[in-house]
Amino acid sequence: MKPTLSQSTHATDVEIGAAIRHYRKQAGVSQEAVATALGITFQQVQKYENGVNRVAVSTLIRICHFLGISPMNVIGSFFEGEFAEPAPFSRMALRLAEAEQRLADVRAIVFPKARPVVTGMDMSSRQDMTTFRLPQ
Numbered sequence: 001m002k003p004t005l006s007q008s009t010h011a012t013d014v015e016i017g018a019a020i021r022h023y024r025k026q027a028g029v030s031q032e033a034v035a036t037a038l039g040i041t042f043q044q045v046q047k048y049e050n051g052v053n054r055v056a057v058s059t060l061i062r063i064c065h066f067l068g069i070s071p072m073n074v075i076g077s078f079f080e081g082e083f084a085e086p087a088p089f090s091r092m093a094l095r096l097a098e099a100e101q102r103l104a105d106v107r108a109i110v111f112p113k114a115r116p117v118v119t120g121m122d123m124s125s126r127q128d129m130t131t132f133r134l135p136q
Contacts, residue, residue, distance in 0.1 A: 012078070014051030019074040020063060021049040021097045027067050037066045049097070 024034060031049070035042040038059065047053040048063075055063070057071075064071045 010051065013054050015078075016055055016060070016074055017049040017051040018097065020055070020060075023064075023067050023069050023073060024049075025097070025100075027069075029067065034063060034066060038062055 024031070031042040031045040035045045038045075044053065048055045048059075060074060061071055064074060
């Protein structure tokens with residue numbers, strides 16, 4: 001049975017959102033940074049990335065410009081084959097991105113005051129680490 005227009009449109013929105021999330025993460029940019037650049041809330045960016053809200057073409061162009069990519073990076077896959085059904089890779093990428101977001105949410109709850117790990121520390125001059133204390 002052929003999908004209805006609303007079903008295929010939703011699948012399209014989800015795939016476009018997954019592509020936006022993929023390129024945003026690849027650029028190392030937070031949802032908040034994208035939102036600030038667009039003058040919207042980070043929750044709106046989340047809705048775009050989850051396919052809950054459709055991304056207007058003008059907004060897609062602004063997002064792509066901010067991420068330093070072409071809009072064709074996001075929508076190009078629609079011109080390569082079947083339009084209505086997202087590619088299996090896109091569905092898998094979306095599920096992975098959702099899992100990563102859930103994991104980050106859990107970490108924020110479990111470790112609310114976690115600080116980034118310092119890398120590149122010269123261990124040859126290290127002090128006794130038993131006296132090391134985290135800031136309160």
